[in-house]
Amino acid sequence: MAKLAAEGKFSGVVLLSHRGRTVLSRSYGMADREKGLPHHEGTAFSLSSAGKPFGAVAVLQLAQQGRLKLSDTVGTHLRGFAGDIAERVTVHHLLSGTSGLNTPDEDVHRVFRSREEVREYYEQWVRQSVPVAPPGTPTGHSGAEVGIPALIVEAVSGTSYWDYVQENILGRCGMTGPAFPTRPQWLTDPHIAHPYMTLADGSQVDAVRHLDKDSPDPDVLGKNPGRAFIDAPGDGGFATAPDLVRFARALGDGTLLDRPWAELLTGAKIPHSASSFGAYGMPVRIVNGQWVFGRGGGNPGVSASWNVYPYTGWVGVVLGNCDGLPLQEITGQEMQAITGASPGGGSGG
Known part of the structure; x- marks a missing residue:
């Protein structure tokens, strides 16, 4: 991650937690370059599809x-x-x-x-x-x-x-970040990361401060996340990395759902491949003999992923605010580190 950050391909926060205890927490780059505000564990990031x-x-x-x-x-x-x-x-x-x-x-x-x-x-x-x-x-x-x-x-x-x-x-869950901030809050709250979108000429701009700029990426062609006043109902949201660990733990301890309903949420519904399935609102997969569930998301200047390893109590979170992040490769390495499986993709977008 430090190498990616040095190459300008990552700006954000990475967190690994085991049974609620933070094992690794690293922050790289700036939440707001104009104001010189660096990332830290309390920075809230746009989740895009990772909030679904x-x-x-x-x-x-x-x-x-x-x-x-x-x-x-x-x-x-x-x-x-x-x-x-x-x-x-x-x-x-x-x-x-x-x-x-x-x-x-x-x-x-x-x-x-x-x-x-x-x-x-x-x-x-x-x-x-x-x-x-x-x-x-x-x-x-x-x-x-x-x-x-x-x-x-x-x-x-x-x-x-x-x-x-x-x-x-x-x-x-006890999540402390601004869950659904409006654009005025995004512009003024020092705890919310601004998305840095790469333009066709290779330069990067703060999407929230440049609503006239479009992404040239074919996967999100013409989009600019700053144009939303608030994220659409059912989609998106904002969270810090510790917030997502709290959410993951609350799914498993009865805080959000009684255990049968929590198991229903993450139970495999539709086969996608030999070991990957659709659940409710997220993909689930079998990795080296254990279930892994979570969700990834991306938008211009936005990368987000959280994965839960319920058999062993691990939670992995990656949150970024610039384009060019190889998110699937990173989460694949996370899965390898936690499960011992060979790397091969992330949690899906």
Whole structure:
């Protein structure tokens, strides 16, 4: 990691924890270059897709309380969806990535100005989803499979997705970072890392301070994470590395979910390969005879990964705020160090 940092390919925090005790914690580079603020263990980073499991936990909390069932269809809780979605697609289909739905491309150039604008846009966006395969068919990263469960959480709980997750998940874990900061907070809070996005000419800019700049990366073409006023319901969020260790431990000790429900969250649902499976909101895999679960995420100037090794009590976290980080290689080495397996990829995006 020090070598990558010296080469300008990593700026961020790496943390390894064993049964709640920090074994390794290293910080490299700057959270805000303009203000000269270095990274430290208390720096909060954008999680991108690595925050999606928060939504799955929220749904399972409500299921544990008997307020919804995983067999409920979309129409049980939400109005206005076409019959082939409302009557056939279930909560289980959405959480497991098997809804058969496709969501149109987002307007990545839109600059949002309020929480209300973000929520309205993403509700209308997921309501444009259409069936492209029968329910039960793996459809992967469909926006509907993140956005519709968030709408169900709001309908059942009577509060916004952001407030529900803040109170019932992040707050309950004792997570201290700003969970869903708005862009004004991102600009002013010295504890939040700014994303440094690489442009076509190879230069890097602070995405939050340069909303007119686009990423040339084909995987995130035209995006700029700073344009979000707040992360979309069901997606993203911000956390420090110790926060993610607290979240991982809270999944296993009954703080967030009773044990059967926690096991349901991470239980293998859909086979992806010989030893990799889809669970609820995250991939799980068998590595050298033990289960590993977690989630990775990426955006222009954003890299995030957290992995949990429940058999041995290890948790690994990598959080970065610049492009060019070989995240899969790094998490593969993490898995090798912890499980003794040969390196081979990370926790998925």
